[in-house]
Amino acid sequence: MLETLFHPQGTIIVTGATGLVGRAIAETLSEETAASLVLPVRGESSAQRLLESWEGEDAPLVLPMDFQQDPVSAADQLRACGITAIVHAAGCCHYTDEVELNRGNQQLTQFWLNVGRELGVQRFVYISTAFCSGSRNEVIPETLHDHDLGEDLTPYMRSKRETEHLVAASGLPYVILRPSILIGDSRTGVYNGKLYGLYQLWGAAHRWLTPEDTRAVGAVLSNMGSLPILHLDMFLHVFLGALRHLPDNTVMHIVSPDADVLSVSDFAELWGRSAVVSPLPGKQRSAESRFRMWAKHSRVNLEISQRRWQFEHGWLDRLAPVLEVQPYVSSDTLLTCQDWFRRQCLQQKVSEEQAVEITGTSSV
Ligand SMILES: NC(=O)c1ccc[n+]([C@@H]2O[C@H](COP(=O)([O-])OP(=O)(O)OC[C@H]3O[C@@H](n4cnc5c(N)ncnc54)[C@H](OP(=O)(O)O)[C@@H]3O)[C@@H](O)[C@H]2O)c1
Numbered sequence: 245m246l247e248t249l250f251h252p253q254g255t256i257i258v259t260g261a262t263g264l265v266g267r268a269i270a271e272t273l274s275e276e277t278a279a280s281l282v283l284p285v286r287g288e289s290s291a292q293r294l295l296e297s298w299e300g301e302d303a304p305l306v307l308p309m310d311f312q313q314d315p316v317s318a319a320d321q322l323r324a325c326g327i328t329a330i331v332h333a334a335g336c337c338h339y340t341d342e343v344e345l346n347r348g349n350q351q352l353t354q355f356w357l358n359v360g361r362e363l364g365v366q367r368f369v370y371i372s373t374a375f376c377s378g379s380r381n382e383v384i385p386e387t388l389h390d391h392d393l394g395e396d397l398t399p400y401m402r403s404k405r406e407t408e409h410l411v412a413a414s415g416l417p418y419v420i421l422r423p424s425i426l427i428g429d430s431r432t433g434v435y436n437g438k439l440y441g442l443y444q445l446w447g448a449a450h451r452w453l454t455p456e457d458t459r460a461v462g463a464v465l466s467n468m469g470s471l472p473i474l475h476l477d478m479f480l481h482v483f484l485g486a487l488r489h490l491p492d493n494t495v496m497h498i499v500s501p502d503a504d505v506l507s508v509s510d511f512a513e514l515w516g517r518s519a520v521v522s523p524l525p526g527k528q529r530s531a532e533s534r535f536r537m538w539a540k541h542s543r544v545n546l547e548i549s550q551r552r553w554q555f556e557h558g559w560l561d562r563l564a565p566v567l568e569v570q571p572y573v574s575s576d577t578l579l580t581c582q583d584w585f586r587r588q589c590l591q592q593k594v595s596e597e598q599a600v601e602i603t604g605t606s607s608v
Pocket of ligand 1: 259260261262263264265266285286290311333334335336337347348349352371372373374404422423424425426427437438440441
């Protein structure tokens with residue numbers, strides 16, 4: 245049996261709780277552990293929205309904060325809470341905007357590392373990404389990557405890699421978790437995030453592809469690689485295990501085993517199989533033009549899927565005995581997510597704005 249090396253108790257800071265990952269982590273900690281939570285956010289209105297929609301067990305302390313302030317004063321503000329750990333899930337996922345990437349990843353993380361040092365936290369958990377390795381042909385190791393790796397498909401990958409180095413150099417006891425592309429809940433399909441990753445492909449397919457186009461996409465792209473995806477609920481199970489059992493100064497990939505990644509032809513086949521059929525998108529355009537629009541709007545994730553991603557998952561294997569579930573993705577669970585998303589699109593819960601946004605966000 246694996247030893248418990250960190251007991252989630254006292255008060256834990258979770259950053260990024262207005263986003264997909266931070267919020268899911270915060271609600272899970274509130275339901276599954278004895279810890280109280282402090283959720284720092286930018287702005288009063290974000291704080292209000294978060295509290296109103298909170299689904300966790302006990303109400304957290306949601307704290308509007310200025311992340312440009314002196315970390316010493318920020319630590320003073322938090323000291324009385326008895327902070328034991330920081331789970332840093334805030335981050336910028338844009339793939340082209342280097343200024344925002346630097347602000348939302350390197351600078352913001354440095355701020356929280358400084359706060360953590362002031363408070364003497366026992367554990368600093370950083371939510372990185374499996375793709376911070378850049379594009380590599382070999383098995384990607386669970387270690388820090390060199391700064392200059394050759395090919396980064398997006399500046400996002402470099403920004404996350406640089407941020408990991410800041411965490412490792414901080415002197416704090418750290419755990420770096422690297423999830424692959426997160427998708428909705430495996431049982432319900434619910435996904436409250438932005439149109440990152442697979443949702444970029446699905447959003448663009450909803451908008452541009454007819455069923456015939458989808459079949460053509462499958463045939464044309466049948467030799468392409470795959471997208472490493474992972475259900476959010478499965479990520480959360482692994483997160484809890486990692487929080488409790490990983491030794492200090494560890495880097496862990498949270499990925500589905502290699503065989504379960506989604507190829508572009510699987511994607512096309514599954515899209516054609518869904519019971520939820522979209523109305524004809526981009527109606528007046530020619531088939532060639534519709535296909536071009538889909539490829540343009542799916543560009544980053546199509547590029548990602550052209551590579552063969554192989555992630556070392558030694559820590560996942562070691563944690564297996566204490567995990568409630570293994571992070572497998574099947575065509576059934578994927579179909580559940582896809583149908584849920586298509587229903588949202590049909591009910592116009594995915595706005596035109598979000599659909600446009602998909603061209604500017606990363607594959608995470
Ligand atoms: N989603 C995935 O599939 C996935 C997969 C692997 C890794 N990750 C990593 O997980 C982290 C969170 O991703 P997500 O999907 O939850 O993203 P998200 O939904 O876009 O949420 C991002 C969060 O970070 C905060 N944030 C961003 N820039 C900030 C800044 N400059 N100052 C203060 N707060 C800032 C946002 O606050 P506001 O609401 O105020 O903007 C929000 O709370 C990222 O670091 C990403 O690299 C995500």
